Amino acid sequence: MWKRIASLSPLVSSSKSTLPNQASYGLNIWKSLSTGICTPVRYGNLLKEKTPFITFVLGGPGSGKGTQCIKIAQTFGFTHLSAGDLLRREILSNSEDGTMILNTIKEGKIVPSEVTVKLIKKEMESSENYKFLIDGFPRSEENRIAFERIIGAEPNVVLFFDCPEEEMVKRVLNRNEGRVDDNIDTIKKRLKVFSSLNLPVIGYYSKRGKLRTINAVGTVDEIFEQVRAVFTECEAMK
Ligand SMILES: Nc1ncnc2c1ncn2[C@@H]1O[C@H](COP(=O)(O)OP(=O)(O)O)[C@@H](O)[C@H]1O
Numbered sequence: 001m002w003k004r005i006a007s008l009s010p011l012v013s014s015s016k017s018t019l020p021n022q023a024s025y026g027l028n029i030w031k032s033l034s035t036g037i038c039t040p041v042r043y044g045n046l047l048k049e050k051t052p053f054i055t056f057v058l059g060g061p062g063s064g065k066g067t068q069c070i071k072i073a074q075t076f077g078f079t080h081l082s083a084g085d086l087l088r089r090e091i092l093s094n095s096e097d098g099t100m101i102l103n104t105i106k107e108g109k110i111v112p113s114e115v116t117v118k119l120i121k122k123e124m125e126s127s128e129n130y131k132f133l134i135d136g137f138p139r140s141e142e143n144r145i146a147f148e149r150i151i152g153a154e155p156n157v158v159l160f161f162d163c164p165e166e167e168m169v170k171r172v173l174n175r176n177e178g179r180v181d182d183n184i185d186t187i188k189k190r191l192k193v194f195s196s197l198n199l200p201v202i203g204y205y206s207k208r209g210k211l212r213t214i215n216a217v218g219t220v221d222e223i224f225e226q227v228r229a230v231f232t233e234c235e236a237m238k
């Protein structure tokens with residue numbers, strides 16, 4: 001169980017170093033996945049019994065993030081937190097931010113970071129798990145900085161589902177989940193927002209050696225084999 005501690009502390013350093021190459025990067029993932037630390041660990045402003053392992057899952061709309069996250073969660077025991085699902089749940093709960101969130105999503109824009117990070121934080125704090133997949137977040141530099149400030153943590157690894165625009169549009173228009181943003185006008189806006197706000201975040205993590213790019217074209221199972229490799233290669237190096 002997560003517990004709050006009184007003060008923020010600069011304890012993100014364990015995951016802060018930029019690793020020089022793929023080999024040491026992979027080893028770092030494995031260490032984080034396999035270390036069962038017995039004493040409580042401070043992680044930013046939170047306290048947890050095991051070192052948290054945070055994976056951000058990025059990619060354009062319809063690139064297959066949610067589909068793959070379900071498989072990752074099942075196979076590797078992660079808790080799947082979809083930022084979009086948390087925001088949609090907030091709309092349905094008639095909270096004071098609900099109307100603003102709904103209008104922002106319809107416009108294909110990004111909800112203010114404080115709102116989204118607060119929802120993610122609540123889920124992380126109440127979870128018994130220490131392995132988190134944070135799907136569709138951060139979608140902007142503002143999102144990324146707010147997470148670091150409010151949660152006091154950085155991701156261990158960032159998956160990027162790389163998919164051509166035509167394929168993403170086709171998938172979104174066939175998604176059939178009754179979403180207000182699954183229409184051609186909103187998807188066009190979302191693709192522009194993805195290029196202008198999300199690609200810089202992807203570049204940021206690439207420079208820090210944390211990005212793992214997945215070719216998101218193919219069958220769900222083919223794509224999952226690439227994802228599986230991200231985690232299992234570390235075990236092979238043990
Ligand atoms: N590899 C794939 N090939 C074809 N369709 C896919 C694939 N992966 C997911 N889909 C479908 O595409 C749509 C968007 O996938 P989803 O996982 O919701 O993407 P995202 O969360 O990135 O928007 C869904 O209807 C899903 O069933």
Ligand SMILES: Nc1ccn([C@H]2C[C@H](O)[C@@H](COP(=O)(O)OP(=O)(O)O)O2)c(=O)n1
Nearest residue numbers: 060061062083084085109110111136137139
């Ligand atoms: N970090 C986030 C994630 C989603 N949102 C809003 C804006 C996004 O267009 C919608 C839908 O996000 P979601 O991740 O569910 O969308 P896709 O699965 O990529 O199609 O939610 C946000 O404002 N900030």
Ligand SMILES: [Mg+2]
Nearest residue numbers: 065066084136
């Ligand atoms: Mg999704």
